[in-house]
Amino acid sequence: MSDITAQIDEANQQAIQIMMAGQPVWIGCKPALEVIPGMTKNTVLHAGPPISWEEMCIPMRNGVLGAVVYEGLANNIDEAQSLVDGGEILLAPCHSYSSVGGMTGITSASMPVHVVHNRKYDTYAYCAPHEGSSPKGFGWGTNDEETIQHAHWLEDELGPVLDAALEACGGIDLREIIGRSIQMGDELHSRCVAATGHITRQLAPHIINLDLPTSMRSRVLEFMLDSDIFALHVVMAAGRSIIEPAKGVPYSSVVTTMARNGVEFGIKVSGLGDTWFTGPAQPIESIFFSPEWNAEVAAPDIGDSSIVETIGLGGMIHAASPSYANALNNNFADALAKTEDAYAMCVSEHNSWMIPYLDFKGIPFGIDVRKVLQLGITPILDTATVHVNGGKIGIGEARAPFEAFELALKALAIEWEVTM
Template sequence: MKALFSQKLTVLNAGLASFATNIERAGGDAIAMNWQPPAGGDRDGGLALADLLNQPEIELANQTAMQRYLAAQPLLVDVMLAGEAIPALSEKKLILHAGPPIAWQDMCGPVQGAILGAILFEKWAQNLEQAEALVLDGEVIFEPCHHYDAVGPMAGIISRSMPLWVVENPANDNERVYSNFNEGLGKVLRFGANSEAVIERLEWMGTELAQAMKAMLAQSGPIELKPIMAQALHMGDEVHNRNAAATGLLLKQLVPALLKTSQPPEQIQRAVGFITANDHFFLNLSMAACKSMLKAAENVPSSTMVTVMARNGVNFGIRLSGTGNTWFQAPANPVNGLFFPGFGVEDAAADLGDSAITETAGVGGFAMASSPAIVKFVGGTPADATNNSRSMQAITLGGNPAFTLPALNFAPTAAGIDARKVVDHSVLPIINTGIAHKQAGVGQIGAGITTAPMQCFVDALHSLATQHYR
């Protein structure tokens, strides 16, 4: 030891940077590592992580889940009314919502407002007072969209008479997933609006627009969604908060097929006009494609790959491939973003929607490097966007070569979130998100960046370790 201290010290410092600074001031060399305890210092989380590291069974399971995700080829094949696609919606007064399960009394304002709007749309009640009375009497029940292989942005409401996109994955026995149609911006159901104008738009979407889209698909045949998403990433989208290019690419396939249908010209004009006025139109298809890819990776025993991330305006929930349909929840983290004039943090609802399925699949916030313009909407700089995409490589099982990022020398997007790596590195998945007003119907008041809460991943690992490795 005396010989050691007679030499010039070169120290590798893990922890507080001030320790390294003091060594340098004393004449030594020190390298400061950016390190922090796993699981944010949670002891049980660290122990669960230790149980799940260096387990050949888990490595093989993750490889299997990742291969299934990569092999998925989501195809848009049909448009159906929700009650036909999901029979449970026709068998009872059931309404689906975004995020993990939540009771009526715990829901945020936008979700409650959207549910009341859906009740009016279904004509189960004649006014909002009657609609709320139905809910309070227990005549209407609620479940997450994910329980029926469906996704919806923001409030994510799906009821029996709403039209759904139907997406199949031929690489997974043609398993189907669903998403509702995007209403556009402004006063819309997904932000809790439920006025007469909102209901009238939903009725038009469920009849004329749905008929036009169904007839279009009969002419075009199945539409591959991954190539549209891949090309859009090269054109400035990240296919979550920015879908301008993807919607344009979709239109190139929609319009020629629509013109070949027997739909009246006026109906075609209205449909095309509605889509061209809504740069977010492709979002719901992007979500369905991502859900399809991740559904293929579900239910692989022992896998720590995350297959669902979703928010209900109160809690954030995740599901792992290896833990099946079990939700792991924690309060949603705040959104760090830009607010529209006149609004601020005090006006905002907690993070909301199923659209984090895009980040779960490796796009959205994970692909911000491809969309430098998004920072004007969510805040930050183009360099921040690139750094966000790079940082996600630390918590994923690999990359998706179908989705590449020009700004990173066409590197594949980081994909396959590994809950172990999230807990080990204390790096949380980044999510691009819109910000909803906490009151129903006010609408979107901003956009920004948030992260998934650490506790979800800690609880998920603890559950998996308890089941299989303790």
């Protein structure tokens, strides 16, 4: 092994040890303006790598405009459009604000965000709650009255109840929740029913004691019952908190971020800090909820939720979630084959998150840019599918584009002072 290879391998070990040692604890659900450093009243955060208003896909634009109205900065969508055109709304990636956002990722000042504290490294991360089982939501790229009213409900009731319950219980250990939920068939991206159950069980005894109106607390518990995927955005914040301290390990080729803005897919690599490397957002192989929809009306892959694949979950572990594989019309052998690919592109296995059907082998952990390119296979990203004009229309999976990994490797090669 050449010196540089040994150096890279050692750096990669260091990067994954940092991620593996993370202790993400869900400690609150507070207004973004109150907790996200740098947040302002006229900032709207979005998913994926940086993108200008002009380049954004329609669902993301819809979400931005809806958020501007929701914040009371404009009275209607037309006024919101004028504000954006006038440059009065600051648009920035969630990732630049220690945050992640589902689908369009729209996050604005008044929205509640899950607050996750990585106790090991004292970093914080944020993610607005999943909007629930409705096909509408800023995340899904709608912005009608119903969408905006629902956003107010999340702000007025969901956030305060969760925040008070989390304070009462002293926080929820997400490292443990993730480990237990994998054992229960969650891949923790599109299937989060076990994690949502664990969270509900832990919060319910505290929610019952809160000095908040009964009807409000009841609606929050109904919301958590109605939406099996509720836990996803909590897990996303956990992922965001875990990867932060692993950024900037010199020489490391471990992927610390994967995110899509609907036009581009981007990654960050440990050895290169916060630089984005991008390629085109890919089409999603979808199962549509209705025969009226098909690939022609499906927007390309979008959202920061691929932070979960970055920490070895979701599309990396279909072998842990045959029920999700089944929803995609895959059998268990298909699921297993995909997970074997995931192992082949990773540095190692997680020491605590294990796949029961593989005799408790740790999940694949630490995507290595070199291995992805050697293997010639990129990570699978589990996802929901959004209509080109907004609205949830299916679930499915996309592959990350090679371009992002190729660009990252070229940049790493310069860092490593090797000729490709």
